[in-house]
Amino acid sequence: MTETTSTSRQRTGAGDAPPLVRAVNVMKSFHGNEVLKGIDLTVHRGEVVVLLGPSGSGKTTFLRCINQLETIDGGRIWVDGELMGYREDDKGHLHHLTDKQVAAQRRDIGMVFQRFNLFPHKTALENLIEAPMQVKGISKKEATARAHELLEHVGLADKPSAYPGALSGGQQQRVAIARALAMDPKLMLFDEPTSALDPELVGEVLRVMRDLAKAGMTMIVVTHEMGFAREVADHVVFMDAGVVCEEGTAREVIGNPQQERTKSFLRRMRSEEQQERQDEQDLEQA
Amino acid sequence: MSETQGGGSDRPGVIHARPVPHPGRWVALVAILVLVAMMISSFMTNERWNFPKALEIMQQAPVIEGLLKGTIAGTLGGMAIGVVGGVLIAVLRLSQNPILRFVSFAYTWFFRGIPRLVLLAMIGSGVGYLYRRVDFGVPFGQQFAQWLGLSQDFTFFTLNVNQFSSTLLAGIVGLGLSEAAYMAEIARAGILSVDKGQAEAAQALGMNRGITLRRIVLPQAMRVIVPPTGNETIAMVKDTSLLSAIPVITELFYQTSAIGSRTLLIMPAFVAVTAWYLIVGSVLMVGQFYLERYFGRGFGMTRRQARKAQAKRVARPAGMGGA
Numbered sequence A: 001m002t003e004t005t006s007t008s009r010q011r012t013g014a015g016d017a018p019p020l021v022r023a024v025n026v027m028k029s030f031h032g033n034e035v036l037k038g039i040d041l042t043v044h045r046g047e048v049v050v051l052l053g054p055s056g057s058g059k060t061t062f063l064r065c066i067n068q069l070e071t072i073d074g075g076r077i078w079v080d081g082e083l084m085g086y087r088e089d090d091k092g093h094l095h096h097l098t099d100k101q102v103a104a105q106r107r108d109i110g111m112v113f114q115r116f117n118l119f120p121h122k123t124a125l126e127n128l129i130e131a132p133m134q135v136k137g138i139s140k141k142e143a144t145a146r147a148h149e150l151l152e153h154v155g156l157a158d159k160p161s162a163y164p165g166a167l168s169g170g171q172q173q174r175v176a177i178a179r180a181l182a183m184d185p186k187l188m189l190f191d192e193p194t195s196a197l198d199p200e201l202v203g204e205v206l207r208v209m210r211d212l213a214k215a216g217m218t219m220i221v222v223t224h225e226m227g228f229a230r231e232v233a234d235h236v237v238f239m240d241a242g243v244v245c246e247e248g249t250a251r252e253v254i255g256n257p258q259q260e261r262t263k264s265f266l267r268r269m270r271s272e273e274q275q276e277r278q279d280e281q282d283l284e285q286a
Numbered sequence B: 001m002s003e004t005q006g007g008g009s010d011r012p013g014v015i016h017a018r019p020v021p022h023p024g025r026w027v028a029l030v031a032i033l034v035l036v037a038m039m040i041s042s043f044m045t046n047e048r049w050n051f052p053k054a055l056e057i058m059q060q061a062p063v064i065e066g067l068l069k070g071t072i073a074g075t076l077g078g079m080a081i082g083v084v085g086g087v088l089i090a091v092l093r094l095s096q097n098p099i100l101r102f103v104s105f106a107y108t109w110f111f112r113g114i115p116r117l118v119l120l121a122m123i124g125s126g127v128g129y130l131y132r133r134v135d136f137g138v139p140f141g142q143q144f145a146q147w148l149g150l151s152q153d154f155t156f157f158t159l160n161v162n163q164f165s166s167t168l169l170a171g172i173v174g175l176g177l178s179e180a181a182y183m184a185e186i187a188r189a190g191i192l193s194v195d196k197g198q199a200e201a202a203q204a205l206g207m208n209r210g211i212t213l214r215r216i217v218l219p220q221a222m223r224v225i226v227p228p229t230g231n232e233t234i235a236m237v238k239d240t241s242l243l244s245a246i247p248v249i250t251e252l253f254y255q256t257s258a259i260g261s262r263t264l265l266i267m268p269a270f271v272a273v274t275a276w277y278l279i280v281g282s283v284l285m286v287g288q289f290y291l292e293r294y295f296g297r298g299f300g301m302t303r304r305q306a307r308k309a310q311a312k313r314v315a316r317p318a319g320m321g322g323a
């Protein structure tokens, strides 16, 4: 993270380099209830994609499909050129991967949950070193050094031995982000990382995410924070009822939406957003 | 930040309230003191209690041996098998493999369904009669060897069941097998009590099912598993008296009652055995306290921490101004 704190985003020339994430026609149903009805999404390296959409439109489900917390019923997802969850043989038949192989694919994808999901029986530091030690076999010393570094990046250098229960929501979410980063992921998925937080704590988490984007991390972010989307997103996707309704740059989708569903969603968000921007300014001044 | 001065201010200050009176508590205290005094006086005057003799019986060599081997080793061994087996059976029960789920269900159904006394009696006399010895090796190895005319019969070692089935170890295994069925239900409740988001977060970090279970889910489940396990352990202390059904007689109750009936010191023998059971139970309760504290780390405050925090609040009352 430190090497690229300057403005340069490591955006490779969009056309030639293969995308980091390619999702084609992703479908998912729960007990006959079609939640994703053929989602297409391409994310290039270093890009930040913001997923917008009303509650129940399938945003969480789509993120969970990318790192295989849900198995998809149709379509394909490739991350860094690798087909997720399946192996394709010479005849084009798909075979399920084993538990171990799926776990290996997940290593390179960090996920941040709405409800943090920190390990409550482990301190902040122990939360950060657990996966690198258990999964990657990194030595405790090395993992601990890296963990201290990451805690400093998220502004929690003084909290390594605090248990999650003793931290505020904003602090917990920052530890959760650091925990995901400790595995050196290629891709970070954020599922409404600030919506379980008190308004005055939203800013500190968004700041960490902004820094991460600046440092060139590839991110897919589900959020209702329009300010963040406008400022950080390279690409905004609006989902509704399990389909991609509209997509483009932040300026296009948020500034000048074409679809009626997008417009009415943004109208509803606008009143909330004004409130939140006020809060953020208050926090900045404080 | 208002700098009100203690005495001169008309703003309400520190609260020194009188506690609610509890006259009932004093009545209860007196009644209990009277009852205790009556009991002590009966202990002193009725010499059939004969406490010195009870103390003597407690220290006799066969009683101590029964306590150490049958009762204490029996409890520790039975619970060790019970806890490990129980967690294993619970994990099988929650597995995605329907065959393993069924095996787990059938185990619990059988061992929870039969009384321990019957199980131990059956192990002691029945099993040794059915199978004089058990050969450990390739399944049906002997049959194959005979059929192919080989001299090697694929048996790696042989257990003489006839001898084994009447030992203390067989009794401990029996108690453990029975206990595992109960512990399985406790462990299952513990595992189910852990938020699903915990396993998902672990999996999202690339941990496989085994690591997730061992490092993330089970340690948190222990918080729920330990208290009822303490209960089970104390029940097990008492159930070691069933070892005499094997029959294994190096066990606390058999030894003390044997002394009691031989010397006609019936009541002192009962006092001796009761005292030992209470002592063992008390030691276990202390152990449970520390286990609970260990597995409760990260979850709220311990009682001592809570007291400390409370003391701090009292020492520095908020909004006190200059008082």
Ligand SMILES: Nc1ncnc2c1ncn2[C@@H]1O[C@H](COP(=O)(O)OP(=O)(O)O)[C@@H](O)[C@H]1O
Pocket: A030, A035, A053, A054, A055, A056, A057, A058, A059, A060, A061, A062
């Ligand atoms: N595990 C599940 N079982 C059944 N239905 C589910 C499950 N997860 C999500 N759904 C349904 O899928 C729909 C989309 O949910 P979700 O992806 O959480 O939407 P969003 O994150 O956009 O609010 C909802 O109608 C929800 O009820």
Ligand SMILES: [Mg+2]
Pocket: A059, A060, A061, A192
């Ligand atoms: Mg959601």
